[in-house]
Amino acid sequence: MLSVTTETTSEDLDLLFGALADATRRGIVAQLAIGEATVTQLAAPFSISLPAISRHLKVLERASIITRSKQGRWRSARLTPTSLASAATWLSLHEHLWAERFDRLDDHLARLATEKSTPQTETETERG
Amino acid sequence: MLSVTTETTSEDLDLLFGALADATRRGIVAQLAIGEATVTQLAAPFSISLPAISRHLKVLERASIITRSKQGRWRSARLTPTSLASAATWLSLHEHLWAERFDRLDDHLARLATEKSTPQTETETERG
DNA sequence: GTAACACTTAACATGATGGTTAACTATATC
DNA sequence: GATATAGTTAACCATCATGTTAAGTGTTAC
Known part of the structure; x- marks a missing residue:
């Protein structure tokens, strides 16, 4: 393992997620997962022009x-x-925070079900 | 467990990755991971208008x-x-395909290093 | 009823995306 | 040198994204 300790900036994530937000680019990535390929090879499955592919590749490269x-x-x-x-x-x-959150929600709902009291709007109470 | 067996379409992924390709939206998600919140609360950390936040929320909702x-x-x-x-x-x-690919690459390089023979370009035999 | 609040929608400006075709660069082949 | 091949760059166009301010919709408070 190389273990490159690069700090991930917000812009990195913008570029990463942005690059993956396109079906053609994900298709290219999928092809490359099978193996290295040339531009024409990568373009084959798609019905768009080569320049378009060329630019998609540039986006993937930038990311x-x-x-x-x-x-x-x-x-x-x-x-x-x-x-x-x-x-x-x-x-x-x-996803982890999520899961925790839903555990807590379950807990919360369980408590509510038991107590069956005041209607809740935690807006003021727990976010500081 | 709910186990909703929804097929993930390409458009779903477009929306998902697209929604995450923006720092403001990731910030909103991060806030929501801490807990449910109102629009004004979510807007607080950012220096953009409420309508802008409103639309970011719409994007997250659509995704x-x-x-x-x-x-x-x-x-x-x-x-x-x-x-x-x-x-x-x-x-x-x-990531898995990736890893496999690089294992195979390592292997390939190792073989090359040992054999030290023909230059490789499976596309067509050429020289440089 | 009226005012304040918490938003959303509308209208608009601007820049980024994604596609096209045409022209260019660079390499290989004859 | 001429021509084909592989790909990029340029110019252009349509659409989408992201921000703005101004106006509109409900809901709470007085």
């Missing part, structure tokens, strides 16, 4: 999801290791 | 990340359980 290299007249793209990590981390972090 | 309800004159937002799951699944799936 550090892919790395590109030149060999002869072919440009090949490959996935960058650990590039999705920040996105995955953010998601898993929030 | 099913949050659910909204009305109580009196307050609209409260809360996180939707499992809503991030599809995004997380997609990411983890591709």
Whole structure:
């Protein structure tokens, strides 16, 4: 493992999530997960022009999801290791908080069901 | 457990990743992970107008990340359980393929280092 | 009833996206 | 040198995103 301790900025996440917010780009990533490929190869499954693909690749590159290299007249793209990590981390972090939150909600509802008293609007009470 | 077996469409992922591709919206999600909140409360940390927040909330709602309800004159937002799951699944799936890919690459490089023979470009035989 | 509050909707400006075709660069082939 | 191939860049267009301010909708408070 390389263990590059890069700090993930908000802009990194913008670029990452933004890059993944497009079906064509996710398709490209899926193809690259199978293996390195050239632009024309990557373009094959889609019914859009090569320049369009070229720009999608640029978006993926800017988000550090892919790395590109030149060999002869072919440009090949490959996935960058650990590039999705920040996105995955953010998601898993929030999924955990989520889960906790719902545990607490369950708890809360259970308590309410038992006590069966005042209508709740925690707006003022617990957010400080 | 609810276990809603909803098929995740490509558009779902577009909406999900798209919604998360904005720092303000991620900030809102982070706040909501702490607890349910009203629009004004959610707006507080940001220096943008309330209408802007209102629209961010609409984006999050469309992506099913949050659910909204009305109580009196307050609209409260809360996180939707499992809503991030599809995004997380997609990411983890591709992270795995990724990892495999790099294992194979390592292997490949190791073999190359040992054999030290023909330059590789499976597309067509060429020289540089 | 009227005023304040908590929003949302409307109308608008502006910049980013995503697509196109045409032209350009660079490499390979004849 | 001429031509084909692989891809990018340029110019353009339509649509969407994000922000603004101003006006509108309900709801609470006086």
